[in-house]
Amino acid sequence: xxxxxxxxxxxxxxxxxxxxxxxxxxxxxxxxxxxxxxxxxxxxxxxxxxxxxxxxxxxxxxxxxxxxxxxxxxxxxxxxxxxxxxxxxxxxxxxxxxxxxxxxxxxxxxxxxxxxxxxxxxxxxxxxxxxxxxxxxxxxxxxxxxxxxxxxxxxxxxxxxxxxxxxxxxxxxxxxxxxxxxxxxxxxxxxxxxxxxxxxxxxxxxxxxxxxxxxxxxxxxxxxxxxxxxxxxxxxxxxxxxxxxxxxxxxxxxxxxxxxxxxxxxx
Amino acid sequence: xxxxxxxxxxxxxxxxxxxxxxxxxxxxxxxxxxxxxxxxxxxxxxxxxxxxxxxxxxxxxxxxxxxxxxxxxxxxxxxxxxxxxxxxxxxxxxxxxxxxxxxxxxxxxxxxxxxxxxxxxxxxxxxxxxxxxxxxxxxxxxxxxxxxxxxxxxxxxxxxxxxxxxxxxxx
Numbered sequence: 501x502x503x504x505x506x507x508x509x510x511x512x513x514x515x516x517x518x519x520x521x522x523x524x525x526x527x528x529x530x531x532x533x534x535x536x537x538x539x540x541x542x543x544x545x546x547x548x549x550x551x552x553x554x555x556x557x558x559x560x561x562x563x564x565x566x567x568x569x570x571x572x573x574x575x576x577x578x579x580x581x582x583x584x585x586x587x588x589x590x591x592x593x594x595x596x597x598x599x600x601x602x603x604x605x606x607x608x609x610x611x612x613x614x615x616x617x618x619x620x621x622x623x624x625x626x627x628x629x630x631x632x633x634x635x636x637x638x639x640x641x642x643x644x645x646x647x648x649x650x651x652x653x654x655x656x657x658x659x660x661x662x663x664x665x666x667x668x669x670x671x672x673x674x675x676x677x678x679x680x681x682x683x684x685x686x687x688x689x690x691x692x693x694x695x696x697x698x699x700x701x702x703x704x705x706x707x708x709x710x711x712x713x714x715x716x717x718x719x720x721x722x723x724x725x726x727x728x729x730x731x732x733x734x735x736x737x738x739x740x741x742x743x744x745x746x747x748x749x750x751x752x753x754x755x756x757x758x759x760x761x762x763x764x765x766x767x
Numbered sequence: 768x769x770x771x772x773x774x775x776x777x778x779x780x781x782x783x784x785x786x787x788x789x790x791x792x793x794x795x796x797x798x799x800x801x802x803x804x805x806x807x808x809x810x811x812x813x814x815x816x817x818x819x820x821x822x823x824x825x826x827x828x829x830x831x832x833x834x835x836x837x838x839x840x841x842x843x844x845x846x847x848x849x850x851x852x853x854x855x856x857x858x859x860x861x862x863x864x865x866x867x868x869x870x871x872x873x874x875x876x877x878x879x880x881x882x883x884x885x886x887x888x889x890x891x892x893x894x895x896x897x898x899x900x901x902x903x904x905x906x907x908x909x910x911x912x913x914x915x916x917x918x919x920x921x922x923x924x925x926x927x928x929x930x931x932x933x934x935x936x937x938x
Binding site: 520574 | 777798801820821822823825828831834835836837839840841842844845888906907909910
């Protein structure tokens with residue numbers, strides 16, 4: 501299946517895959533566009549490009565964190581081609597969109613020769629480049645349901661500001677009143693075979709009024725929950741340490757304690 | 768887009784319609800031909816460069832319906848029916864574009880290999896954002912690598928082109 505081709509074509513060139521035929525999804529109109537459907541939430545067609553997410557007024561208004569995540573991906577040319585569906589289906593552990601979409605309780609619709617089915621994105625990934633999608637299925641849409649979330653954020657740590665894969669990516673979504681957190685979802689990317697929820701960290705945060713000490717404790721819990729590998733972009737120990745740091749930063753951002761670049765607000 | 772003939776080769780061929788720099792072309796391409804190769808080898812437009820061929824360097828940047836894309840990551844069949852602008856089509860009536868002139872004025876070209884892609888990314892930036900900040904320029908050019916590392920003058924050139932275009936329009 502060919503959508504934007506920004507993952508598939510380099511893989512073909514590097515002999516990582518050698519399909520005998522490609523099926524282009526280009527002309528399927530229903531995969532384009534983004535709408536708000538009452539009762540269903542924000543519904544995003546699988547072929548919406550990353551720049552489409554960046555420019556979407558609907559997302560900018562309802563889930564700015566998703567637009568910001570897309571903006572931090574790759575570079576302008578790639579964002580013009582790469583699609584949200586492709587980013588999910590390629591199931592790369594360091595992908596940027598899965599953590600924030602899981603934090604926002606998104607689900608995906610898979611359609612094939614059998615009946616269409618909807619899968620929570622959290623249950624979609626099964627391993628590096630593996631997901632529950634069947635050979636005869638395509639991912640058609642992504643839905644972010646209506647929710648009481650008061651703040652969400654994804655912070656990516658890459659080795660460069662552009663064109664870099666995440667060494668660590670942390671997404672959070674919170675239901676909070678001021679500093680009092682009623683519900684928290686914390687999703688870690690690039691530090692396990694699939695994006696993972698940091699459930700112990702979430703539990704520590706739930707029902708608490710946030711202080712520096714609590715953020716510290718939550719960050720430590722997230723760091724101990726991840727299962728990173730060592731590779732060219734960072735060692736296991738370093739990644740673990742950075743999960744703690746970036747969990748705290750993402751939480752501060754979702755609580756509106758920081759400016760958009762993650763630096764602390766003064767005063 | 769029509770399949771030309773199935774000559775028992777494993778790769779099929781298609782006739783596609785491309786508008787390149789304003790000229791309509793019908794070309795027959797293999798299903799696995801990349802847009803960059805149609806432009807360079809089929810149409811002789813070698814201003815579009817090839818380097819990494821996996822979407823990292825941006826030297827093959829062209830505008831597809833006005834938007835910059837890496838032409839090494841676009842199958843030619845996917846560009847069927849679309850408009851392409853390559854660096855050869857940027858100058859109008861032998862008059863250099865403001866971006867091209869600014870690259871000369873600010874000495875923004877060193878070896879020149881990245882220049883076509885830089886010019887097209889910059890031109891697209893100025894169409895969507897006529898008065899960019901330095902940060903906007905750097906972000907728009909982030910997908911174009913200059914291995915001479917001549918970025919300072921390139922950024923200056925794009926900002927100068929923006930200023931010049933703004934003054935010409937009397938903004």
